[in-house]
Amino acid sequence: xxxxxxxxxxxxxxxxxxxxxxxxxxxxxxxxxxxxxxxxxxxxxxxxxxxxxxxxxxxxxxxxxxxxxxxxxxxxxxxxxxxxxxxxxxxxxxxxxxxxxxxxxxxxxxxxxxxxxxxxxxxxxxxxxxxxxxxxxxxxxxxxxxxxxxxxxxxxxxxxxxxxxxxxxxxxxxxxxxxxxxxxxxxxxxxxxxxxxxxxxxxxxxxxxxxxxxxxxxxxxxxxxxx
Amino acid sequence: xxxxxxxxxxxxxxxxxxxxxxxxxxxxxxxxxxxxxxxxxxxxxxxxxxxxxxxxxxxxxxxxxxxxxxxxxxxxxxxxxxxxxxxxxxxxxxxxxxxxxxxxxxxxxxxxxxxxxxxxxxxxxxxxxxxxxxxxxxxxxxxxxxxxxxxxxxxxxxxxxxxxxxxxxxxxxxxxxxxxxxxxxxxxxxxxxxxxxxxxxxxxxxxxxxxxxxxxxxxxxxxxxxx
Numbered sequence: 001x002x003x004x005x006x007x008x009x010x011x012x013x014x015x016x017x018x019x020x021x022x023x024x025x026x027x028x029x030x031x032x033x034x035x036x037x038x039x040x041x042x043x044x045x046x047x048x049x050x051x052x053x054x055x056x057x058x059x060x061x062x063x064x065x066x067x068x069x070x071x072x073x074x075x076x077x078x079x080x081x082x083x084x085x086x087x088x089x090x091x092x093x094x095x096x097x098x099x100x101x102x103x104x105x106x107x108x109x110x111x112x113x114x115x116x117x118x119x120x121x122x123x124x125x126x127x128x129x130x131x132x133x134x135x136x137x138x139x140x141x142x143x144x145x146x147x148x149x150x151x152x153x154x155x156x157x158x159x160x161x162x163x164x165x166x167x168x169x170x171x172x173x174x175x176x177x178x179x180x181x182x183x184x185x186x187x188x189x190x191x192x193x194x195x196x197x198x199x200x201x202x203x204x205x206x207x208x209x210x211x212x213x214x215x216x217x218x219x220x221x222x223x224x225x226x227x
Numbered sequence: 228x229x230x231x232x233x234x235x236x237x238x239x240x241x242x243x244x245x246x247x248x249x250x251x252x253x254x255x256x257x258x259x260x261x262x263x264x265x266x267x268x269x270x271x272x273x274x275x276x277x278x279x280x281x282x283x284x285x286x287x288x289x290x291x292x293x294x295x296x297x298x299x300x301x302x303x304x305x306x307x308x309x310x311x312x313x314x315x316x317x318x319x320x321x322x323x324x325x326x327x328x329x330x331x332x333x334x335x336x337x338x339x340x341x342x343x344x345x346x347x348x349x350x351x352x353x354x355x356x357x358x359x360x361x362x363x364x365x366x367x368x369x370x371x372x373x374x375x376x377x378x379x380x381x382x383x384x385x386x387x388x389x390x391x392x393x394x395x396x397x398x399x400x401x402x403x404x405x406x407x408x409x410x411x412x413x414x415x416x417x418x419x420x421x422x423x424x425x426x427x428x429x430x431x432x433x434x435x436x437x438x439x440x441x442x443x444x445x446x447x448x449x450x451x452x453x454x
Contacts, residue, residue: 012385017247158239208287
C-alpha cells in the first residue's frame with residue numbers, strides 16, 4: 001500500500017549524527033541574558049523558520065504564522081507589557097519566594113536583536129480539520145511543535161532562544177493587531193550567544209530542580225511503576 | 228551576573244552536526260503504516276524518554292508523565308476508542324471528502340510494539356508556577372515540547388512515531404485511570420521503521436499541501452509582508 005508513494009530509508013543515524021541531535025536537545029537553554037548584539041543574517045533566520053514550518057501539524061494544517069519584530073518601539077511596548085504582567089506575577093507567589101523571584105531575569109526582549117511571535121490561526125485548514133475533530137487544541141499543539149523545532153535548529157546555529165510567557169495575551173493581540181481567529185502562542189527572543197548555562201538557569205539559581213526521570217515513567221496505567 | 232554559574236560554549240555546531248539536526252527535522256514523519264514488529268529495547272526507549280524529559284518547561288515544572296503501554300488488551304481498547312471517534316470524525320467532513328478520508332490509515336496502535344501516552348499534570352510545580360501566571364496553558368505547551376523532543380530523537384534512532392489525536396479524551400482518561408488534575412496530551416505509537424514517506428503522507432495522498440513559507444512570515448505586525 002505504501003509502495004505507490006516515494007519512500008526514503010529511515011534507519012538509525014550514524015552514531016556521530018545521532019549524538020548531534022542529542023547534543024541539540026541537551027544543550028538547548030531558555031536564554032534571557034546571553035544575547036550578543038550581533039544581528040542574525042536573513043539566511044540563518046530563514047533556516048530557522050523553515051525548520052519550524054516542517055513541524056508536524058494536525059491534518060497538515062500548518063496553523064502557524066511567524067511575526068518577526070525588530071522595531072524598537074514594538075519591542076519597548078512588549079517589554080512594558082511584560083513588566084506589568086511580571087509585577088502581578090511576583091505578587092502571586094508566597095512572600096518567602098518573592099525576593100528570589102524578583103532577582104530572576106525572565107526576558108531579553110530589548111537585548112535580543114530579533115523577537116518572533118509564533119501564532120496559531122484557528123481557521124487554518126477549514127471548518128473541519130483531520131485529527132482535530134475530538135481535540136480542538138491540536139492546532140495549538142502543532143504550533144508548539146514548530147516552536148520546539150525552531151529552538152533545536154537555533155541551538156545548532158549558535159542562536160539562543162528565550163520563550164517569554166509572562167504576558168497578558170490580550171496585550172500581545174493588541175500590539176500585533178492579531179485578528180480574533182488567531183492566538184499568540186509563543187513570544188521568542190532570538191540572538192547569537194557565545195555561552196549558555198551548563199544546567200537550566202532556574203536550577204542553577206535554586207528556583208527548581210530536575211525531577212528524577214524514573215519517577216515520571218508508568219506502565220500500562222497511571223501510577224503503576226512496575227509492569 | 229552569569230559568571231557565578233557554570234557556563235558552556237554555545238557557538239554553532241560543525242556543519243555535519245548541524246546538518247544532522249536538520250535531517251532529523253526534515254525527515255521526521257507521522258508514522259501509521261511502517262512499523263516493524265521488532266521490539267524497542269529498553270536502553271533505546273529510555274534515551275527517547277530522557278530526550279523528552281529535557282524539553283523546556285514553564286518554570287522548570289516538568290509537568291509530563293510517560294505511560295508506556297504494551298498490553299494487548301489496553302491497546303485493543305484504545306483502538307476501539309479510536310474507531311468510534313474516527314467514525315464520528317468521518318461524518319463531520321463534507322460528503323465529497325469522505326471517500327478519501329475513509330481510505331486514510333490514521334493510527335498504528337496495534338502494529339506498533341510500544342504505545343506511549345504523554346500526560347500533563349496541572350498541579351506539578353505547585354499552585355503558582357513561574358511563567359504560567361498569565362498563560363495557564365503553558366503547562367500543556369511544555370508537554371508538547373517534550374513530545375517533539377522525543378519525536379526528533381526517535382528519528383535519529385530509526386524509530387518511527389505516530390501521534391494519534393482522534394480520541395475522545397474522556398476515553399483515554401478512563402482507560403489509563405488518569406486523575407482529574409492530569410490531562411492526556413499525546414497518544415504516540417512507537418516502533419522501528421525501515422522506510423518513511425519522502426513527503427508527509429497526507430500530502431502524498433492528496434489530502435493537503437505544504438503552504439509556501441514566505442506567505443506565513445510577517446514583519447512587525449499581523450498581515451504585514453514588507454518591513
